[in-house]
Structures are given as structure tokens and as C-alpha cells.
Amino acid sequence: MKAARAWAPVNVALVKYWGKQRLDENLPATGSLSLTLTELGTSTEVVFDPALDGDSLVLDGRPAPDAARQRVSAVLELVRQASGMGWFARVESRNTVPTASGLASSASAFAALVLAAWQASGARRDLSRLAELARRGSGSAPRSLLGGFVELQPPGSAGDGGWLRQLAPAEHWPLRLVVAVLAAGSKRPGSTEGMERSRLTSPYYQDWLATHPADMSRARQAVARRDLQQLGEVMESSCLKMHALTISSRPPFLYWRPATVAVLHQVWEWRRGGLPVFFTMDAGPHVKVLCNAGDARRVAEGLSQVPGVERVLVERPGAGARVVS
Ligand code: DP6
DSSP states (O other), rough: EEEEEEEEEEEEEEEEEOOOTTTTTTTSOOEEEEEEEEEEEEEEEEEEEEOSSSEEETTTEEEHHHHHHEEEHHHHHHHHHHOOOSSEEEEEEESSSGGSSSOOHHHHHHHHHHHHHHHHHHHOOOHHHHHHHHHHHTTGGGGGOSSSEEEEEOOSSTTTHHHHHEEEEEGOOOEEEEEEEEOOOOOOOOOOHHHHHHHHOTHHHHHHHHHEEEEEEEHHHHHHHHHHHHHHHHHHHHHHHHHHHHTTSSOOOOOOOHHHHHHHHHHHHHHHTOOOEEEEOOOOOEEEEEEEEEGGHHHHHHHHTSEEEEEEEEOBOOOEEEEOO
């Protein structure tokens, strides 16, 4: 048997990826820029065993649904092809938050999976290989391999193949991301289906693609200069454009709940009062608020007063995925 365990943190896109250029290879249509977090994440053990006749997956202590197992097995198959490992695997994975909370992410899940599987296979560590494998599981997953502020570009678009890179380590900028957790509701549709629907039916999809590179360069510049106002503005704009694609799709879909909107208004009200706070949201109702470290406590207290907010978490920039045993 050959075994390894890896931990991967959740990352949150400050400039979003939404839409694929190739569905079969899960190739994003745009780049993205993210912040890797500290506490939220996934720990995964992969055991390759010659006695197995198929891959198995236990998620948060229970046998995983078939669809999840198949998605993991498809990525393990690619790991086997790339590494020469010939055995099936037993995979046991745990999120630091319950999978059903809507805060567990496919990004940390697939980053932890490929890192553990690659390590267990005994093949030589190679970041671009790992990134490619993680991307096949989830387009946002390569970003969790690195810490701090991370840029991901689709292969071929970034010249020398360096399409995953750290723009700055976590220590570069001690920001806080305050997460307003709303009542759990499973995200419908999931990102893969939602993105395809937006690509095929939203009249604004081409504008999304056309305006995306400018968002990326403004965000890159803001990170380099530690300019929260500039980063926050581009982050909110990228997020709102992404959600505009969902409501302009046919049939439309919306990940927000009433409390989501209440949080957005609270953030804008704070800003009008001079507090530098900015929001982003992914394919779910929760809102993540970016602020300076010194303002995090006030923001967390304020968000916990908003009706419909169940819990508030304060996250920091953190390191990327690592092998733990
Ligand atoms: C809104 O990476 O979950 O979080 O590649 O289809 O698995 P798939 O999608 P996924 O989508 C991420 C969408 C997003 C924005 C982002 O993280 O860039």
C-alpha cells in the first residue's frame, strides 16, 4: 500500500472565474485572482492499495454519494496515468466545516486530493502537473495549492506555461475576510452547470469576457500596492458582474437570499461612513467581507446583528496546500 495525507485551504476569488472555454477538459475561459485562507479547508488521505478493485470515497465520516465518488475517481485516474501508479485508492476526506454548510469548497477538496494522491504515488513533485490535475477536478482548485494572493490563467494564455503563480505571500498584506454565514441552502445549480448556462444564454457573457482582463490587471496592481480601495472596488465589481450573469441567464438563477442583500447594504452603509469594507460572494448565499485587520472585530460584530446571518467567521490570508503525513 502507498498512502499520504494532505491539507488544502479554501481560497476565495477576488476576481472571479465564471465560464469555461472547454467543458471536457474543464478549462476556464478567464483568469482569476484569489486569496488563500487559513482555517477553512480540507484534509484528505489517499491510500493506493493493490487489493482494491475500484476507488472509494468517505466524506466527513460517511460514504460519499456516487456523483462525488465518480468525480474523485476521474481525477485519480488522471493521477494514475500521469504518475504510473497502477492501483485503485481509498480516499478519506474531511472539511473543517460541514460539507452541507455551503462553505466547504471543491477548490480545497481537489487541491488536497491531488496533492495527497501525487505524494502517495511516489512521483516527483511538480507544481504545474499538480495544478493541471487539480483543475480537472475544479477550475478554482489550483489556486489552493499556493498561499496568499494567487493568479491563475488558462493554459496557453500566460506565455511560458507559468499560469499559476503567487502574486504575494500571505504576510504581504494582513487583511481579513469576514464571512457572514447564512442559513445553509444547497447551491442550485452547481457552479459547473451554472457557468454553462450563463455561457450559453446570458446576453452579457461576451462583455464579461471582454472586461475581465482589465479587472485582473487592476487587482494585480492593487495587491502590489496594498491598495484596499482599488482591490475592493474591482472585487465587488467582478462579483456583481458574475452574479449579473446568473440572473440574466435563461432560465435565470440567483444564489442570494434576502439576508445576502441586507449584508450588501450594510457594507455600503459602512463605506458611506468612511469604513473601508468590500464584499464578494460565490455560488451560494454567504457574503465575504474584505477589510483591514484593525476593523475586523467591528465588522464581525456588525454582521452578526444582520437578521438572517447565522454565524460570522474571521479569516486571514494563509499558506497553500501541504503534505501532512
Ligand atoms: C464563483 O471551481 O467550483 O467560486 O470548475 O466547474 O468545478 P468548476 O467550478 P468551481 O467554480 C468557481 C466559481 C466561483 C468563482 C471562483 O472561485 O473563481
